[in-house]
Structure formats: structure tokens, C-alpha cells
Amino acid sequence: MNKPIIEIKNLGKKYNITHQRGGYVALRDILGNIIRNPFRFARHKAKQITGANTREEFWALRNLNIEIKQGEIIGIIGNNGAGKSTLLKILTGITPPTEGEVIMRGKVASLLEVGTGFHPELTGRENIFLNGAILGMTKREIIRKFDEIVAFSGVEKFLDTPVKYYSSGMYVRLAFSVAAYMEPDILLIDEVLAVGDADFQKKCLGKMEDVSKETGRTILFVSHNLSAVKNICKRCILLQKGKIEAFGETGAIIDQYLSSAQSNKKAVHIFDKQNTPVSIDSVSLYDNDGRPQSDLPISENFRIIVEFSCKEKIQDAAISLVFYSSDQEIFLYSTNVDTTGKYGTYEKGQYKAIITIPAFLFNIDHYTFDVMLCTPKITIFGEQKGLSFEIVNINNPRSINFRGKHLGKTAFPLFYEIDQN
Amino acid sequence: MSKTTIIRPKKTLSINDFREIWTYRELLYFFIWRDFKVRYKQTAIGVLWAIFQPFMTMVVFSLFFGKLLKIPSDGIPYPIFVYTGLLFWQFFSSALSETSSVLISNQAIITKVYFPRLILPLSSVATKFVDFAISAVILVGMMIYYNYAPHFMGILVLPILLIITFMAAVGGGLFLAALNVKYRDVRYALPFFIQIMLFLTPVIYPASIAGEYSWLLALNPMMGVIQAARAGLLGATPINWSLIGISFFATAVILAVGVVYFKKVERYFADII
Numbered sequence: 001m002n003k004p005i006i007e008i009k010n011l012g013k014k015y016n017i018t019h020q021r022g023g024y025v026a027l028r029d030i031l032g033n034i035i036r037n038p039f040r041f042a043r044h045k046a047k048q049i050t051g052a053n054t055r056e057e058f059w060a061l062r063n064l065n066i067e068i069k070q071g072e073i074i075g076i077i078g079n080n081g082a083g084k085s086t087l088l089k090i091l092t093g094i095t096p097p098t099e100g101e102v103i104m105r106g107k108v109a110s111l112l113e114v115g116t117g118f119h120p121e122l123t124g125r126e127n128i129f130l131n132g133a134i135l136g137m138t139k140r141e142i143i144r145k146f147d148e149i150v151a152f153s154g155v156e157k158f159l160d161t162p163v164k165y166y167s168s169g170m171y172v173r174l175a176f177s178v179a180a181y182m183e184p185d186i187l188l189i190d191e192v193l194a195v196g197d198a199d200f201q202k203k204c205l206g207k208m209e210d211v212s213k214e215t216g217r218t219i220l221f222v223s224h225n226l227s228a229v230k231n232i233c234k235r236c237i238l239l240q241k242g243k244i245e246a247f248g249e250t251g252a253i254i255d256q257y258l259s260s261a262q263s264n265k266k267a268v269h270i271f272d273k274q275n276t277p278v279s280i281d282s283v284s285l286y287d288n289d290g291r292p293q294s295d296l297p298i299s300e301n302f303r304i305i306v307e308f309s310c311k312e313k314i315q316d317a318a319i320s321l322v323f324y325s326s327d328q329e330i331f332l333y334s335t336n337v338d339t340t341g342k343y344g345t346y347e348k349g350q351y352k353a354i355i356t357i358p359a360f361l362f363n364i365d366h367y368t369f370d371v372m373l374c375t376p377k378i379t380i381f382g383e384q385k386g387l388s389f390e391i392v393n394i395n396n397p398r399s400i401n402f403r404g405k406h407l408g409k410t411a412f413p414l415f416y417e418i419d420q421n
Numbered sequence: 422m423s424k425t426t427i428i429r430p431k432k433t434l435s436i437n438d439f440r441e442i443w444t445y446r447e448l449l450y451f452f453i454w455r456d457f458k459v460r461y462k463q464t465a466i467g468v469l470w471a472i473f474q475p476f477m478t479m480v481v482f483s484l485f486f487g488k489l490l491k492i493p494s495d496g497i498p499y500p501i502f503v504y505t506g507l508l509f510w511q512f513f514s515s516a517l518s519e520t521s522s523v524l525i526s527n528q529a530i531i532t533k534v535y536f537p538r539l540i541l542p543l544s545s546v547a548t549k550f551v552d553f554a555i556s557a558v559i560l561v562g563m564m565i566y567y568n569y570a571p572h573f574m575g576i577l578v579l580p581i582l583l584i585i586t587f588m589a590a591v592g593g594g595l596f597l598a599a600l601n602v603k604y605r606d607v608r609y610a611l612p613f614f615i616q617i618m619l620f621l622t623p624v625i626y627p628a629s630i631a632g633e634y635s636w637l638l639a640l641n642p643m644m645g646v647i648q649a650a651r652a653g654l655l656g657a658t659p660i661n662w663s664l665i666g667i668s669f670f671a672t673a674v675i676l677a678v679g680v681v682y683f684k685k686v687e688r689y690f691a692d693i694i
Contacts, residue, residue: 091428092535094533094534094535095692096428096430097428098430101428103426103428104427106425108426110534110535112533113533116530116534117530119455126455126458133447133451134451134530134534136536139447379529
């Protein structure tokens with residue numbers, strides 16, 4: 001068949017942004033508003049009901065035209081809010097487009113999150129069936145592949161233990177394994193490889209690649225992990241502000257993306273309220289003297305300040321920062337639990353976290369980082385991705401030894417005591 | 422390449438929607454299985470809760486309404502009279518409240534995976550039906566104890582009554598679930614509404630006290646159902662087919678409104694939930 005397996009014609013998605021405080025409408029808030037401001041409330045309500053309320057429109061995607069042939073593995077990259085996830089959500093059918101049309105010739109499966117629908121009270125065995133069914137497998141299919149899935153995950157021993165007692169590593173491995181055994185013609189993957197240990201990620205990527213080579217499966221792969229995109233995708237789409245900026249050979253597209261990402265670095269990021277239990281409101285970078293700065297001297301400490309608000313009580317959560325070096329390998333995964341050893345509970349309200357980063361931890365390079373509030377079981381309450389900063393070679397006493405970049409990933413100095421006996 | 426998917430902005434309600442539910446029937450089964458499996462985890466008496474609740478309600482009601490207040494019961498011993506009503510009422514009310522919040526509680530799945538959303542409300546009503554079946558055992562026990570045997574028509578009418586209750590719970594539940602996605606007010610209003618409904622439904626009193634206006638009460642589907650259940654199983658009164666007819670009609674309207682509204686807003690759940 002010569003027809004493209006995925007045809008996207010003139011696709012667009014519009015969101016109406018209503019400026020509403022808080023995540024959802026609760027009666028208590030409304031009553032509070034009525035008492036404080038009865039007239040404004042009545043006028044507002046009348047406008048809302050009659051639809052006269054002016055709303056801001058926002059096109060997350062517009063005029064998208066893409067044709068993808070069978071067996072291609074296409075990467076989709078772009079900044080936050082470029083529309084990557086919206087595109088996948090439309091393709092999976094989770095949300096409808098506002099205009100345009102998509103034709104997909106074949107069985108479609110999507111993986112927007114690992115372990116979707118995993119229930120903590122159910123055992124590993126039970127969750128394999130439940131998760132498999134949610135991912136679109138039939139019961140017969142799951143039974144047929146059950147042993148392989150279990151062997152791949154390596155959690156045979158704990159198969160009859162509720163997954164709430166699993167370590168987060170085991171949990172992720174089991175979830176990945178179920179997903180790795182899906183057999184659709186078209187597979188849509190979003191960012192799921194950001195969690196889990198590196199070896200296992202490679203194993204999964206390898207498995208996906210094998211399958212697609214054997215059976216001619218078509219894969220669309222959204223990721224911030226550029227090295228993964230580089231490894232498995234021949235061609236790549238660069239999205240920017242809801243439009244296709246470029247579509248072509250992966251290496252060239254990644255270079256184009258990186259050069260535009262450089263210009264995107266900022267010291268203070270302020271974000272719109274998000275539709276998640278936790279909103280990251282702002283992330284800012286300050287140098288040792290307390291000035292907002294995104295070019296940071298290698299020889300000085302600097303600070304990252306994260307302000308976030310919880311719309312509800314959040315339990316067992318950790319603030320996590322993931323740093324990527326310019327080759328897009330994870331440089332450091334850091335959480336506030338690293339030092340306390342205890343996950344925190346956050347009541348509804350606003351919080352501010354100050355993270356101090358010691359001098360010389362980062363080498364001279366361009367780094368991107370993600371901020372999230374998440375549980376050990378990879379539930380993400382709120383996140384912001386792809387922020388960046390630059391470590392620069394100024395005020396560096398060690399320049400005496402090195403020109404440019406220090407060798408190795410980190411520039412952290414060790415302590416030497418040298419005595420003559 | 423067996424299947425072609427076309428995604429367009431607007432979609433109208435069509436026969437395909439129901440065909441789709443059929444293709445996803447295994448997922449429906451898995452949701453029911455999950456809900457049932459999870460519900461009584463880490464409880465000491467487990468599934469006995471399904472029996473314990475209606476049973477204790479029956480005991481308390483019999484004591485207060487039957488013994489002390491002496492509410493008439495069409496000449497039937499009050500405990501079995503009220504239990505028959507409670508059995509159907511609790512199936513309906515618990516299914517309704519469970520369904521109304523089913524989309525919210527499955528938010529994580531809805532925003533990450535596509536499947537026909539209708540499956541979720543259907544699964545929660547079905548789960549409640551399993552509870553109904555379990556607590557029906559008590560009724561059988563009581564019928565033996567009080568020496569009641571259902572006549573032939575009673576057995577025949579039972580599936581119809583179950584279908585009406587099921588349809589009413591699904592229809593009302595669909596409407597409320599879809600509404601709840603946008604307005605969480607449902608969460609506060611519904612328990613109150615259900616409480617009021619309990620008194621407007623002949624659970625603790627016989628339908629006969631409404632007299633010539635009973636047809637009006639039959640617009641409440643549960644009225645016809647409970648009245649017919651007592652008539653069919655206990656022979657309290659002859660089965661009133663026209664009341665069942667009215668209830669059935671009212672239920673069909675509720676179901677149609679529920680399905681149409683649900684389908685209308687369904688596609689935007691993931692955006693606004």
C-alpha cells in the first residue's frame with residue numbers, strides 16, 4: 001500500500017483560556033465571592049451563562065500538515081508549549097481537534113505515561129492484566145505474552161504482592177514491560193522514558209526498535225531526551241509555537257533546535273497556572289550575589305528558586321530537579337529527599353523552595369533542567385520542562401590549569417592532603 | 422492494515438459509538454473486575470459489607486418505622502417489606518452516586534488513554550449490581566423465614582425491574598458524571614438529593630398511600646420498580662403493569678437525556694477535567 005500510514009491535514013487545536021482562580025469551581029469559593037462581592041458575582045455569572053464572557057483564545061496547534069510512511073520512526077521535539085503533547089493527544093483521540101483531519105491506517109496504541117491505571121492495591125499480576133487492557137490489548141493477547149512480560153520486567157518474585165509495596169524501580173520496570181509488548185501498527189509515545197533507570201530505558205528502546213524493524217511498525221516519539229531521539233529516529237519534526245518549524249533528517253533538526261534553545265534561556269521563568277494538582281508558578285536562577293542570572297560563573301555557588309502552589313493536599317511527594325548536559329544525557333537527578341530520606345506532605349497553599357548548587361559541580365557547558373513535584377511511584381503532580389542555564393568560565397582560579405572546559409562531566413574539586421614522609 | 426481511524430473535530434452520536442463499546446467490552450470487564458477487587462481490600466469482613474449495610478438499615482427501619490411508628494405495609498411483615506424496597510433503592514442510589522464521580526476518580530486514565538468514556542459509568546453501575554446480587558441473598562433467606570413464595574409472574578417481572586433500575590442509574594449517572602466534570606457542585610448536591618429522594622420513593626411506606634395520584638409518583642422510576650417488586654415477590658398487591666409502563670417510559674427519557682448529554686461533552690473531558 002502506497003498511501004501514507006498517517007496523514008495529518010490542516011490540523012488545529014484551540015483552547016479557550018478562562019481566567020479562573022483555582023483549579024475547579026467549588027461551592028465554598030463561590031459563596032465566599034458572593035458574600036464579598038454580590039453584584040460583581042451576579043454580573044459575572046450572567047455573562048458566563050449567556051456566553052458574553054470574553055475569553056482569550058490560544059491556538060496550541062495550527063495548520064499542521066504531515067504525512068508519515070509505514071515503518072518510519074519519527075521524533076517530535078520542541079520547547080515547552082510547542083504543542084508536542086497536544087498533537088499526541090489529538091492523534092490518540094483523547095482530545096478532539098478544532099479543525100482539520102487525521103487519517104491513520106492501522107491499529108493505533110499510545111503510551112503517554114507508563115503504568116496508566118496501575119492500581120496500588122492490586123498485585124503485579126493483576127496490574128499486568130488491567131494495564132494491558134487499558135493499553136488496548138485483549139485478554140488472550142495478555143495471557144499469551146504474560147510470561148515474556150514477567151521475564152522482561154524481572155519482578156517474578158513479587159508477582160503476587162500489591163504494587164504499593166514495590167520499590168519505585170520495580171514499579172517502573174513492570175509498567176514498561178507491559179507497554180513494551182503492545183503490538184499496534186502505529187505507536188505514539190510521549191516522554192515516558194524520562195523516568196526509570198538508564199539501563200532499563202535502553203533495554204526498552206532496544207526492544208521497541210527491534211519490533212518496529214521486524215514488523216514495520218510506525219512510531220511517533222515525543223521526547224526531551226535528544227540522545228534517545230537521535231538513536232532511534234531517522235527523521236524528526238521540530239515544533240515551535242504550534243507550527244512545524246522543520247521536518248527532516250534527525251541530526252540536522254536537533255542542531256537547529258539546540259541553537260534556538262540557546263537563545264531561549266532566561267533567569268526568571270514565570271508560568272501560567274496549570275491544570276495539575278500542583279502548579280509550578282516560577283523558576284528563577286540567582287548567582288552568588290543574589291542577582292537573577294542565567295550565565296553562571298563556574299567558581300561560585302548559585303541558587304534555583306522554585307515557587308509552586310498546591311491546589312489540594314499532596315502526600316508523599318518530592319521536589320525533583322533533573323539536569324541534562326548539552327549532549328542530552330542526564331547529568332544529575334536531584335530531589336529534596338536525597339538529604340532528608342523522607343517524602344513530604346504539602347497542604348493546600350503556596351510554597352517556595354530554594355536550592356543551592358555548589359560551585360564546580362557543573363562543568364562549563366549549556367544545561368537544561370526539568371522541575372517537578374512527584375512521588376516515588378512516578379506520579380507527577382506538576383512539572384516544568386526544558387529550562388536552561390549556562391555555566392561560564394569566569395572568575396575561575398583553575399583556569400590556570402585548563403583552557404575551556406574541564407575534562408569529564410563534573411568539575412568538582414576533591415581534597416588533597418600531600419605530606420612528605 | 423485492518424483498521425482506519427479518522428479523527429475530525431465534530432462527531433455526532435451514531436450507531437458506531439455503541440459498536441465501539443462492544444469492541445472495548447473487555448476493558449469494561451476489567452474495570453468492573455478492578456472495582457470489585459479493590460473495594461474490599463484491607464477490610465476485615467470483606468464482601469460481607471455488601472450484606473451488612475442493607476441488613477442493618479432494615480433492622481433499624483423495622484424497629485423505628487415498623488414497630489414504633491407502625492407505618493402500614495400492605496399486610497406484609499414490615500422487615501421483609503422494607504428490605505425489598507431497600508434492596509432496589511440502595512442499588513439505584515449507590516450506583517447513582519458512584520457513577521457521578523467515576524470520571525473524576527479515573528481522571529489519570531482519562532487524560533492519558535483513549536477509550537469510549539461510556540465504559541466507566543457502565544462499569545460502576547455493574548459493580549453495584551454485583552452488590553445487589555449479594556444482598557439479594559438476605560431477601561431469599563427472609564422469604565423462606567416468612568414463608569413467601571413468589572408466583573410465576575413475580576419471577577417474570579424481576580428482570581424487567583432490574584433493567585429499569587439499571588437504565589435509570591446509568592441515565593442519571595451519565596448526566597451527573599458529565600456535569601461533575603465541569604461543576605464539582607454535583608458532589609455536594611447529590612447526597613442531599615438522594616436523601617430527599619428516599620422519602621419521595623415508597624421504600625419505608627407502601628405506594629398505596631398515594632392513592633389516586635400514584636401515577637404521578639411513578640414518574641420516579643424507582644417507585645414503579647419497588648411497588649412491582651413487592652407485588653411480584655410478596656404478593657402484596659396485584660402487579661400494576663401501567664405503573665411499570667410509566668416508570669419504564671420515564672426511565673427511557675432519563676437514559677436518552679443522559680446519553681445525549683454525555684456524548685455531547687464527552688470529547689472535551691480530557692481538556693476540562
